[in-house]
Amino acid sequence: MMEIHQTQTYKGFRWQVTFFFLFSWLCHSASGQLHYSIAEELKQDSVIANIVNDLGLDVKEVKSRRLRIVSRVSEKFFSVNLGNGDLYVKDRIDRETLCRAAPTCFLTFDAVVENPLNIYSVKIDIKDINDNSPIFFHDTITLEINELTPPRTHLVLQNAEDPDIGSNAVQSYRLSDNQYFTLNENISIDGSKILELVLDKPLDRETLNFHELILTATDGGNPKRTGTALLRIIVTDYNDNVPVFTQQVYKISISESAPINSTVTVVTATDKDDGTNGHITYSFSRTAENAFHTQMFNINPANGEIKTKGHLNFEVTKHYEMSVQAKDGGGLLAQSKVLIEIKDENDNAPEISIASLSTPIPEDSAPGTLIALIEVHDQDSGENGEAECHILGSSPFQLVTSTSRYYKLVTTSALDRELVPWYNITILATDRGSPQLSCIKYIKLDISDVNDNPPVFVKSTFAAYLPENNLPGASIYSVYASDPDAGDNSKIIYSISNINTEDFPVSPYFSINIETGVLYAQRSFDYEQHKEFQINIMAKDNGSPPLSSNATLIIHIIDQNDNAPKILYPSTESGGSPFFEMVPFASVQGSLITKVIAVDADSGHNSWLSYHFIQMSEPSPFSISQHTGEIRTSRMFQEKDILKHKVVIMVKDNGEPSLSATVTLSLVVGDHFQHVVPQINNEFNDGEPSSNMQNIYLVIALALISLLFIIAVMLVIISKCKESKPPPEFPTLNTNLYSQFDPRMLSNYNNGTLGLPYAYNVCVALDSSESDFSLLKPNQNVPVENLIDADDSGLGNESSKETLSPVEVKQITFWTFFDGLQL
Structure with a gap:
């Protein structure tokens, strides 16, 4: 028999579950909200419905669109299979735990998809099944009845409790067979059942002082479930009046902000008996529901005053229902109900949660880019639970309302990571209660870099x-x-x-x-x-x-001083042979004899040159200009003076360390070539034996060369110059006689130090192919850039000219005859 009953029970359960599944497919509204109905206690992974098809979505896109359930409560009980779109049960659902004895029980959640963003509300009605048996709060119920209690006396009994609702709740009571008592059920003004024990015939304590009966409660489920309690009735002496409450039901409203120990109400009962039989004690009936509610309240047993003993919270429990009993000294009881309604106060600030956040975002994101999906929730109800959101401060973002509880955070303008690398977005949510409450949420948004700036x-x-x-x-x-x-x-x-x-x-x-x-x-x-x-x-x-x-x-x-001065004139490349300059004996003091020309490849201070005598006879009739290199007579010559002077000239630059170059020059004093020749011979033959034959050869060569030179000069003067002013001492030669020198060497240097303070009558062609002389008038103009200025100090002079004209060197004459002498 037990196995058959279990099979029938299982078959009935399956039929009921099947009915709820079929009903859930048909229950969804056309307003964007799905409505399903399921039975409680479904097995884990039971399929409720294909939510993807019901939402009109493509099951192939739900993964990419990130379909998910958003709810603080429902996401623990439901989940979606993104592979096939089925909505299935994730965990055990106990309707009695969720909704207690409420007539309806719903679980709601939001189905959120992205790209594009859509939010669907889903409401699931949890239907009750007969999964709880009736149960009495006490297994043993003890009553005391006076032996003189008249028949048809009604004694209120404790009802059995069944967490199920409707037909699955307690439907009937049954008392074990006896000859003294029966059961009676009355309906109170609030619709609840009152179980009463009715005395059928008088009791006799002397015959039987107590009775034990079995009280059975049966629900209306299929199959039915039952619960039992032992009813122990003690027969006492006479107490013929039962306490009576002034109200069967007490209805009170109290604010959830009421402090602890606040008076809720005072229940009052009266008893016509005297003495202990008329002394009433108040207490809460010992029921499971009262056990929960009485955690928040207590009752004064003497005067029936009910006070709070905990903080009330409308968001946790909106109303309380408690059974109060009054018991007299004789053990008679009366019961009444106290209904306490909790009034909502604006005691909960809005809560901001981030449903979706994209960070970091590129700095080149277009205006309108979605940054985050924000949910605002307020546990209060009515206006106290309505909240508005906005961004504090100025920022390139704004909140766009999506639904009543959701906002989109989007960009409003272009971003620049180099100016602002991240944003701390402050979102303020304020409700409409009085006083208003608000909360702040900070979102740190990082801006990722884009290569939009060159080095x-x-x-x-x-x-x-x-x-x-x-x-x-x-x-x-x-x-x-x-x-x-x-x-x-x-x-x-x-x-x-x-x-x-x-x-x-x-x-x-x-x-x-x-x-x-x-x-x-x-x-x-x-x-x-x-x-x-x-x-x-x-x-x-x-x-x-x-x-x-x-x-x-x-x-x-x-520039570094790494180049020593180079002496251009007199030339130092003659293989050690001395150079000669002829000085007229009649030269006055300060007469220009010759000029040392030197250059330095360095520049600036390193090319500033100075000229010095380092070896010469004392006292010397000659002096040299330190800056220009001009050698002049320092006094008049006398007959007793030495006619040949050998001087060593040092040219030194201004670098650090200073570099220098030297040249040896022989100065011969005389009025005619005949005076010069013996000095020249002495110079060449100094330290060597001489012979008459060599002297004869020298004199002959000198005479021939002089004759040829004089004839050539005369021919040039006659053919090209109408007027000619000869020098005072030598008709065919200039005042100063120089050795042979090619001025084209100056074209390789930019720093010449030899100047031309005068215009000269005789100029020698630079090129050997030119066979004639070029004579200049005393007043003939010569280009400045083609001359070496006589006043030039030689300090850092850099010329940009690459070539020099034939008049750049002063009083250049042939020294061919001296070359012949050297032979």
Whole structure:
């Protein structure tokens, strides 16, 4: 029999579950809200419905659109299979735990999908099944009845409790067979059943002082469930009046903000008996429902005053229902109900939760980009639970209302990570209660970088100064470019190239560290070859696509004193043979004898030259200008003076350390060539034995050369010059007689120090192919750039001319005859 009953019970349960499944497919509204009905206690993973099809979605898209359940309560009990779209039971659902004895029980949640964003409300009606048996709060119920209690006396009994509702709740009671008592059920004004024990015939304590009966409660489920309690009736002496409450039901409203120990109400009962039989004691009936509610209230047993003993919370429990009993001294009981309604106060601030957040977002995100989905919830009800959201402060974001509880956080303008790398968005939610309550939520939104900024140099042109003769491989300069982007977008690579691609390449001369921007010299430089380099430096970032910028680096080579002065005149390349200058005996003091011409390949202070005598006879009739190199007579000559003077001239630059060059010059004093020849012979034959034959050869050669020179000069003067003013001492020669010198050597130097303070009558052709002389008038104009200024000090003079004209050298004459003498 037990196995058959269980089978029938299981079959009935399956039929009821099947009915609720069929009913759930048909129950969804057309207003965007799905409505399902299911039975409680479904097995885990039981399928409720295909929610994807009911929402009109494509099951292939639900994964990409991130279909999910959003609810603080329902997400514990339901979940969606994104593979097939079925909504199934995730955990055990006990309707009695969720809704207690409420006539309806619903679980709601929001089905949220993205791309595009849609929110669907789903409401699931939890139907009751007969899964609970009736139960009495006490297994044993003890009653005391006076033996003189008249028949038809009604004694209120404790009802059995069944958490199920409707037909599954307690439907009937049954008392075990006896001859004294029966059961009676009455309906109170609030619709609840009152179970009463009715005395059928008088009791006799002396015959039987107690009775034990079985009280059975049966529900209306299929199959039916029952619960029993032992009813123990003690027969006492006479007490013929039962306490009576002034009201069968007490209805009270109290604010949830009422402090602890606040008086809720006072229940009152009266008893016509005297003495102990008329003394009433108040208490809460011992029921399961009262056990829960009486945690928040207590009752004064003497006067029936009910007070709070805990903090009330409308959001937890909106109303309380308690049974109060009054018991007299004789043990008679009366019961009444107290209904307490909790009034809502605005005691809950809104709550902000982030349903979806995208961070970081690219800085090039278009206006209107969705950042986050925000849910606002307030546990209060009515206006106290209505909240509005807005963003505090100014920011490129705004809140767009999606539904009554959801807001979209979107961008309103372009973002720039370099200006603002992140935002701390402050969202304020305020309800409409009085006083208003609010809450603040902070969202930190990071902005991801996009390569939208090229590297930037501190300036467009840099200048570096590098001394010549530098050590190869040494760092000479460092450039730096900054990029406000981040990550690889700000990683900079440096490179160098020529500004003018037609110039020689800079790679053999310079190199750059591609990461640090440090520039290195690949070789040692010579200021005399390269005075300046202009290099294009490019800084390119590592973004995609890469961005770059350029800067110009001008490298100035600084001159060092690495070149000694070079003496152009008198020439030092004659193999050690001395040079001669003839000085007229009648020269007055200060007469210009000759001028030492020297150049220095260096520049600036390093090319400032000074001229000095370092070896000469004392006292000397000659002096040299320290700045111009001009040698002049310091006094008149006398007959007793030495006619030959040998001087060593040192040319020194102004560098550090100073470099110098020397040249030896012989100065011969005489009025005629005949006076000069013996001095020349002595010069050449100094320290060697002479012979008459050699002297004869020298005199003959000198005479022939002089004759030829005089004839040539006369022919030129007759043919090309109508007027000629001969020099005072020598009709065919200028005042000063110089040895042979090619002025074209000056074209290789820019710093000549020999000036031309006068215009000269006789000029010798520079080119050997020219066979005639070029004579100048005393007043003939000569271009300034073709002359060497006599006043030039020789200090840092740099000429841009590459060639010099034939008049750049003063009083140049043939020394051919001296060359012949040297033979």
